[in-house]
Amino acid sequence: MNLFAVPTICESARRNFTEPALNTTETHVACPGCGCLCDDVSLTFDDQHIVAFEPRCALGESWFRNHVVATQPVAELNGIATAYEAAIQQATKLLRRADYPLVYGLSRSSSPGQRAAVALADRMGAAIDTTASMCHGPSIMALQEVGEVTCTLGEVRNRADLVIFWGCHPAASHPRHADRYSVFAKGRFTPEGRDSRKVVMIGEAGKVEDWQLSPHGGAADLVIPVSPDGDFEIISQLRALLRGTPLTDVSEPVRHLMELMKNCRYGVVFFGLGLAGSRMWDDERPLNTGHIHVAALLQLVAELNAVTRFTARRMRLQGDVSGADNVLLWQTGYPFAVDISRGYPRYNPGEFSANELLERRETDLCVIVGAETIPYFSKAARDYLKSIPTIVIDYPNAPLEFIPNVRFTTAVYGLHAAGTAYRMDNVPLPLRALQTSNYPTDEDVLTDLLTGFRND
Ligand code: SF4
Structure with a gap:
C-alpha cells in the first residue's frame, strides 16, 4: 500500500478551507441544523467562538455551537489517539478481512462524502444504507x-x-x-x-x-x-x-x-x-x-x-438526509438499503437495511459515517454492532456509546469544509467553509480508505 499517496491532514485542510479574519460576520450561511437548510443565516465569530446567530433559531445555533470548538484527535485506535496514516492502515486491514461489510449513515455528511462512501461500498461489495431506514x-x-x-x-x-x-x-x-x-x-x-x-x-x-x-x-x-x-x-x-x-x-x-x-x-x-x-x-x-x-x-x-x-x-430531519437519498439514487439507482455484494445493486428495505442486517448478524464489519442514529437501533442490533469491527467517521464532539476499533474525526461540512446539501424539498444548496480546521473531510477519509483497500 502506498501511504505516501494519502493526502496529509494539512493538505486536506488547505484544499477545503479559506482563512477567515478574526471577529468576522459571515452572511448568507446555509444552516444544516434541520431539513429547512435556511441559507439566510448570519454568523459572527469572535476568534473561534460564535457570538451571534441571526435570525434567532435555538436549534440552528446549537448545531453550530456544538461543532465549533473541536479538540478531539483526528484519528484514534481503540480509543487512543494515533497518527492519521496509521489509522488508515489499520482500517484498511480490517476492511480487507471483512466478508460482508456494511456502510451506514451518510445523512450528516455532504454530497462529496456520500459519493465517496458509495464508491467504497461498491469496491468492497458491501451493503450500504442511510439513516432514512430509521426515519422516512x-x-x-x-x-x-x-x-x-x-x-x-x-x-x-x-x-x-x-x-x-x-x-x-x-x-x-x-x-x-x-x-x-x-x-x-x-x-x-x-x-x-x-x-x-x-x-x-x-x-x-x-x-x-x-x-x-x-x-x-x-x-x-x-x-x-x-x-x-x-x-x-x-x-x-x-x-x-x-x-x-x-x-x-x-x-x-x-x-x-x-x-x-x-x-x-x-x-x-x-x-x-x-x-x-x-x-x-x-x-x-x-x-x-x-x-x-x-x-x-x-x-x-x-x-x-x-x-x-x-x-x-x-418533513426531513437534520443534516443532509435528502442528499444521502439523492446520491445513493445517482450512484446505485436506489435511495437506501442497497446491497452491492453480487457486483450490482439490489434494493430491499428490511433485508438490506442496517438495523436488520445487524439484528440478523449478517454483516461482519461496519463503517459508520455519522453515528447519531445508532441509539435508535434495536438492542439486538446495537449489541451485535459492539461485537464486530467498527470504523467510525464522525464530527467533533459527536457522542458515541461504544469505542470503535478505528475512529476518524472529520471536518464539519458547512462550517469547516465546503460541500453540497439538499433541502427537504430536494433543492441542492452550497455549504461554505467558514473556519479553518486541521480535520480531513469525510470525502478525504473515505477516499483514503478506498485507495488503501485497492492498493493493499
Ligand atoms: S435549524 Fe433549521 S430552521 Fe433553524 S436556522 Fe437551521 S435550517 Fe433553519
Whole structure:
C-alpha cells in the first residue's frame, strides 16, 4: 500500500478551507441544523467562538455551537489517539478481512462524502444504507408505490393558502419553517402571510392540542387529534368524502377539513414521522405500517388534484438526509438499503437495511459515517454492532456509546469544509467553509480508505 499517496491532514485542510479574519460576520450561511437548510443565516465569530446567530433559531445555533470548538484527535485506535496514516492502515486491514461489510449513515455528511462512501461500498461489495431506514424509509417506499405530487418550499411560500401539518410539530423540529416558508411568510399570491392562509394541525391526541406553529407561537385554525394509528381511517374518510360517498360517522373536524381541501386554491400537506413512523404491535414486535399510511395520504393528495392544486412534502430531519437519498439514487439507482455484494445493486428495505442486517448478524464489519442514529437501533442490533469491527467517521464532539476499533474525526461540512446539501424539498444548496480546521473531510477519509483497500 502506498501511504505516501494519502493526502496529509494539512493538505486536506488547505484544499477545503479559506482563512477567515478574526471577529468576522459571515452572511448568507446555509444552516444544516434541520431539513429547512435556511441559507439566510448570519454568523459572527469572535476568534473561534460564535457570538451571534441571526435570525434567532435555538436549534440552528446549537448545531453550530456544538461543532465549533473541536479538540478531539483526528484519528484514534481503540480509543487512543494515533497518527492519521496509521489509522488508515489499520482500517484498511480490517476492511480487507471483512466478508460482508456494511456502510451506514451518510445523512450528516455532504454530497462529496456520500459519493465517496458509495464508491467504497461498491469496491468492497458491501451493503450500504442511510439513516432514512430509521426515519422516512416508509415514506420513500410509499412514494415508489403510488407516486408523489410535490413542490418546492418556494412554491409553498408564494402560493399555498391551505397548509396542513400531519404528524409533525414544526416549532420543535423545524423552528423557522413557518416563518420562512409555510405559514407567516408573505409570497406573491399570499401577500398577507398568515392571513392569506388556513393552517391545520393533525397529530397524536393529547399532544397536538398544545403544539404551536413556531417557537414564538401561533395556533392552527383547525386541530384534529388522532388516536394511535387512527391516521389511515381519517385519510380513508377524506378520500370517500372527496368522491361524494355518503358517510354517517365522520367527525365534524374531518368534514371541515374536507371543505378546506376542496375549496383552497393551492394546498400542501407536510407530513412527519408521526405518520410515516406509525407502528402497530404484533406480539412483542413493532410492525411498521407507516408506508401504508403515507401511501394513502399521497393517493388522497393526487385525487385532490382533480378539484384543485394540492401537493405533499416530507418533513426531513437534520443534516443532509435528502442528499444521502439523492446520491445513493445517482450512484446505485436506489435511495437506501442497497446491497452491492453480487457486483450490482439490489434494493430491499428490511433485508438490506442496517438495523436488520445487524439484528440478523449478517454483516461482519461496519463503517459508520455519522453515528447519531445508532441509539435508535434495536438492542439486538446495537449489541451485535459492539461485537464486530467498527470504523467510525464522525464530527467533533459527536457522542458515541461504544469505542470503535478505528475512529476518524472529520471536518464539519458547512462550517469547516465546503460541500453540497439538499433541502427537504430536494433543492441542492452550497455549504461554505467558514473556519479553518486541521480535520480531513469525510470525502478525504473515505477516499483514503478506498485507495488503501485497492492498493493493499
Ligand atoms: S430552521 Fe433549521 S435550517 Fe433553519 S436556522 Fe433553524 S435549524 Fe437551521
